[in-house]
Amino acid sequence: MQLLSRIKGLILTPQSEWTKISEEDTSVLELYRGYVAILALLPPFASFFGSWLFGVSYGGSGVMYPTFSGGLYRAFVQYLLSLPAFFIVAFVISAIAPHFEGKTDDRRALLLTAYSYTPVWLASLFGLIPGLRWLDVLGFYGIYVFSVGLPTMMRVPKENLDVFTLATLFLVVGTVALHGWVVHLIAPQQLF
Numbered sequence: 001m002q003l004l005s006r007i008k009g010l011i012l013t014p015q016s017e018w019t020k021i022s023e024e025d026t027s028v029l030e031l032y033r034g035y036v037a038i039l040a041l042l043p044p045f046a047s048f049f050g051s052w053l054f055g056v057s058y059g060g061s062g063v064m065y066p067t068f069s070g071g072l073y074r075a076f077v078q079y080l081l082s083l084p085a086f087f088i089v090a091f092v093i094s095a096i097a098p099h100f101e102g103k104t105d106d107r108r109a110l111l112l113t114a115y116s117y118t119p120v121w122l123a124s125l126f127g128l129i130p131g132l133r134w135l136d137v138l139g140f141y142g143i144y145v146f147s148v149g150l151p152t153m154m155r156v157p158k159e160n161l162d163v164f165t166l167a168t169l170f171l172v173v174g175t176v177a178l179h180g181w182v183v184h185l186i187a188p189q190q191l192f
Contacts, residue, residue: 003035010118010145018149021111028110036086036114043124044078050127056189066189074187078179081186085179089113092171093154100164102156112153116146143169 009017048071055063066074087110094109123139126132147165150156156164 007118010115014145014148018152022152028107031114039121040082041079042121044075046124046127048075054130077187078183081179081183085175086113089171089175093168097154100156100160102154108153112149116142116149119145
């Protein structure tokens with residue numbers, strides 16, 4: 001299956017995988033249908049099932065459990081709002097690339113964003129198991145995957161990689177915070 005092959009390549013040999021990706025003519029629809037729509041399901045539903053099955057610790061309040069329908073609704077909202085978030089991040093990456101001597105290309109920026117997020121999606125599976133949620137930090141490997149793909153996908157020179165990667169990291173953190181805030185407004189956590 002191409003999905004598993006792509007994941008394996010990005011995790012184990014990102015340099016050669018980015019070379020393959022740059023030579024492909026993957027459309028935005030193909031990327032979303034065959035990759036993003038599938039992997040973006042992992043974080044919200046892993047978090048939902050982990051908290052629904054094992055509960056959420058709230059300090060002195062003990063362990064609380066989300067309602068099934070409330071938790072499922074929240075996971076669905078998280079998933080739906082995450083899909084356009086990749087467009088926003090990719091659009092900004094494409095727009096700022098010339099400031100770092102790179103090339104503007106919205107499609108390639110979206111490929112870079114989506115494929116670089118692979119470690120984050122996979123690390124979110126630790127949310128299913130109590131006590132292992134802290135292993136989400138393995139998702140930071142995505143920063144390395146991004147920096148390896150940046151010269152190939154956006155034609156950013158190596159001397160500008162660190163600053164561009166740092167700027168993108170701030171962009172992603174801001175987008176994730178905004179995403180979480182909007183999700184909380186639309187679907188607050190309902191515990192019983």
